[in-house]
Amino acid sequence: MISNKTSIRNAVLSATTTLALLAGPAFADEPRLTVTFISDAAQGTSINRENYDRAVAKLEDVDRSGIQGFFIANNLCVSYLKVGEADKAQKSCEQAVDHIQDELINNRHVRTSDIVFGEYQKFLAIALSNRGVTYVVNEKPEQARADFAAAIEIQSGLRQPKINLARLEELAATSA
Secondary structure (H helix, E strand, O other): OOOOHHHHHHHOOOOEEEEEOOOOHHHOOOOEEEEEOOOOOOOHHHHHOOOHHHHHHHHOOOOOOHHHHHHHHHHHHHHHHHOOOHHHHHHHHHHHHHHHHHHHHHOHHHHHOHHHHHHHHHHHHHHHHHHHHHHHHOOOHHHHHHHHHHHHHHOOOOHHHHHHHHHHHHHHHHHO
16 A cells, blocks of 8 residues: 555556557557556566556556556556457546545545545546557547546646547548
8 A cells, every 4th residue: 555645646657558449550550549657566577568468467456446556457457458359448547447446435535635645546547548549449538538637627627538539530530
């Protein structure tokens, strides 16, 4: 459990990796979406090294409680996306959103510290943006749009949901 402001602030290094909407060389010019993983928690090193299968194997059966539950579910979501398990990725992203919302609502320390609350709101925006990507991959564009918009509203300074929303709109325009 993260116990002080410094370690909470350092928990998200905003390391990102990209996920292609459509795989294969024929789609190299297609818009790409960005997902965010926590680089210094929950197999973040494996993800950073693009060892997604290892991350999945290590995270699938890990206890998911407290803020660690968010880190695990979020990084598992990213790993599942990268290995092509879109349904599992969506479920993990939904769990990440649930975990961080629970922390924001029920963790007294989070609610009473503006610094901690702000960091957890950033985590929520990351989880919503990542879940939005799973919705795009699972062909649920309206749900994706809603998650990207909510992430932007919660954390207007975060680039990923803005990029993802713009790319979703590009994709919608090219398919219309």
